[in-house]
Amino acid sequence: MKDFIQGFLNVLYPPYCVLCGQLLPMEDWKDGLCKSCAESTPYLTGNRCGFCGRELEWGDICHSCLENRPVFERGISAFDYEVLRDGIARFKFDGSREDGKVFGRLMADFLLSYHGDWIEEIDFLTGVPLHAHKQKERGFNQAEILCQSISLYTGIPYEKDILTRTKETIPQSKLSAKERHKNIKNVFIAQHCSDKCVLLVDDILTTGATLNECSRALYREGAKKVEVFCLSVTE
Numbered sequence: 001m002k003d004f005i006q007g008f009l010n011v012l013y014p015p016y017c018v019l020c021g022q023l024l025p026m027e028d029w030k031d032g033l034c035k036s037c038a039e040s041t042p043y044l045t046g047n048r049c050g051f052c053g054r055e056l057e058w059g060d061i062c063h064s065c066l067e068n069r070p071v072f073e074r075g076i077s078a079f080d081y082e083v084l085r086d087g088i089a090r091f092k093f094d095g096s097r098e099d100g101k102v103f104g105r106l107m108a109d110f111l112l113s114y115h116g117d118w119i120e121e122i123d124f125l126t127g128v129p130l131h132a133h134k135q136k137e138r139g140f141n142q143a144e145i146l147c148q149s150i151s152l153y154t155g156i157p158y159e160k161d162i163l164t165r166t167k168e169t170i171p172q173s174k175l176s177a178k179e180r181h182k183n184i185k186n187v188f189i190a191q192h193c194s195d196k197c198v199l200l201v202d203d204i205l206t207t208g209a210t211l212n213e214c215s216r217a218l219y220r221e222g223a224k225k226v227e228v229f230c231l232s233v234t235e
């Protein structure tokens, strides 16, 4: 009976790979990934900017982070946004939380595989908050789902409600780079982070303005160190 119901659900909602979107026969479905993406997950590795994770030809910091030097200590991103564009849209805008849990699991795998040395010093993870109205409308906060999953697979504690977004802002995705910095200025407040090393999580880094403003708020409340971990970074 259970198999019958599962088979029926698979016809209604065929399983697909959260990374490439390919529809999958059940036997090829492996924890939300197709065989090819599971065997060769397109993580961002190699020489990367120490703040945003963009590829570098030389040096330690990309042009964009040199121009607007982030206040956070360092940062990493697991994927190129172009690879995840459709997947993030399914997660955030179609409400596919299960996809978000897989993304979080992949972030945990990326952290453990390539930046394992970060884990020891981190006191807790926290996510970029949505404004209460937007969270009600969306039904969830994408960063929270990522944090829960990262915490589950790495053992790093997840602390909710450390950051609050005090103003309902225009989505960054609708604005130019210059407007984004202005739009997000002073909209976050933080609590319960004094003397803590915080790993701040979000889904997309474009200008870095959002993560930077959250970091400012955390430092204002006495955080010892803020490090940033993003699911994806744009070109």
Ligand SMILES: O=P(O)(O)OC[C@H]1O[C@H](OP(=O)(O)OP(=O)(O)O)[C@H](O)[C@@H]1O
Pocket: 128, 170, 171, 172, 173, 174, 180, 184, 202, 203, 204, 205, 206, 207, 208, 209, 210, 211
């Ligand atoms: O690096 P930045 O230039 O600051 O942009 C990144 C932010 O933009 C997106 O959110 P957005 O405000 O568009 O809202 P959303 O959650 O509805 O996508 C994304 O979720 C990040 O939080």
